[in-house]
Amino acid sequence: MLKNIQTFLACEAEYEDAEIVLFGVPFDGTTSFRPGTRFGPSAIRNESFGIETYSPYCDKDMTEYDFFDGGDLDLPFGNTERVLDMIQEYTAQILNDGKRFVMLGGEHLITLGAVRAVVERYPDVHIIHLDAHTDLRTDYLGETLSHSTVIKQVWNLVGDGRIHQFGIRSGEKYEFAFAKNHTNLHKYDLKGFSETINQLKDKPLYFTLDLDVLDPSVFCGTGTPEGGGISFKELMEAVLQLHQLNIVGCDINELSPHYDQSGSSTAIACKITREILLQITK
Numbered sequence: 001m002l003k004n005i006q007t008f009l010a011c012e013a014e015y016e017d018a019e020i021v022l023f024g025v026p027f028d029g030t031t032s033f034r035p036g037t038r039f040g041p042s043a044i045r046n047e048s049f050g051i052e053t054y055s056p057y058c059d060k061d062m063t064e065y066d067f068f069d070g071g072d073l074d075l076p077f078g079n080t081e082r083v084l085d086m087i088q089e090y091t092a093q094i095l096n097d098g099k100r101f102v103m104l105g106g107e108h109l110i111t112l113g114a115v116r117a118v119v120e121r122y123p124d125v126h127i128i129h130l131d132a133h134t135d136l137r138t139d140y141l142g143e144t145l146s147h148s149t150v151i152k153q154v155w156n157l158v159g160d161g162r163i164h165q166f167g168i169r170s171g172e173k174y175e176f177a178f179a180k181n182h183t184n185l186h187k188y189d190l191k192g193f194s195e196t197i198n199q200l201k202d203k204p205l206y207f208t209l210d211l212d213v214l215d216p217s218v219f220c221g222t223g224t225p226e227g228g229g230i231s232f233k234e235l236m237e238a239v240l241q242l243h244q245l246n247i248v249g250c251d252i253n254e255l256s257p258h259y260d261q262s263g264s265s266t267a268i269a270c271k272i273t274r275e276i277l278l279q280i281t282k
Contacts, residue, residue: 007069009048010062018068021094025106026072027083030146034223036256041072041104043257047270060278080145087113095121102277105253108147111208118249119157122204127163131210132226134171136178166190167213170226189230190238197241207250211269221265223256242279
């Protein structure tokens with residue numbers, strides 16, 4: 001008898017057998033503009049039944065691999081630090097069991113909880129960050145834990161030269177000044193992505209994808225749309241290079257499905273999730 005549990009497409013293996021664990025973090029407690037990313041994980045799961053298990057992009061099929069969908073973390077309201085602790089504990093268990101993970105957000109701050117666990121196991125980890133925004137603020141309205149401060153918080157853990165940012169086209173002036181000395185920031189597009197991939201092939205890698213890196217004419221279902229982003233084709237070309245890396249964990253965040261009534265943004269997030277899962281299989 002099949003379990004009556006909605007999972008992402010073909011992610012039906014048992015935890016013990018799985019190579020990769022998918023899970024959701026429905027959290028948008030620090031969203032600074034339009035909330036709603038808490039609905040992202042469930043929307044992506046539901047949408048996944050509208051696409052095929054086979055990817056013509058990489059000639060792989062989801063059914064050929066063992067993926068486990070752990071569902072969504074059951075999060076408390078109003079306690080951001082506790083949410084981050086729960087993410088850290090969950091991802092640490094996955095890593096300790098010799099597995100890797102794909103985390104569905106939720107807002108971008110969730111990355112910090114996962115990276116805290118990754119750094120403990122892989123102290124030399126590098127971060128590839130695709131986003132419209134620098135996310136290097138020191139604080140937002142006095143709060144140091146925010147989706148607009150997340151990469152600065154990650155930098156506090158990994159230090160200089162290990163954060164590689166692409167697609168960035170928005171942020172405070174001081175954030176861009178900080179990046180010149182402390183991160184490898186590529187403005188506006190993905191130029192230099194392939195070269196970065198080649199440089200990091202022998203390093204443990206964490207990949208964080210804020211979907212608002214896409215132009216809002218392509219992806220409008222997000223809380224902080226920013227004109228001038230990359231195309232779906234450009235993003236897919238980047239994702240298809242991830243198989244070259246030793247990715248130990250990654251996240252896909254900032255889908256707010258109700259801002260795109262057509263469902264196109266959710267469909268894009270769903271397809272990108274499938275491709276990332278297939279790219280990081282061994």
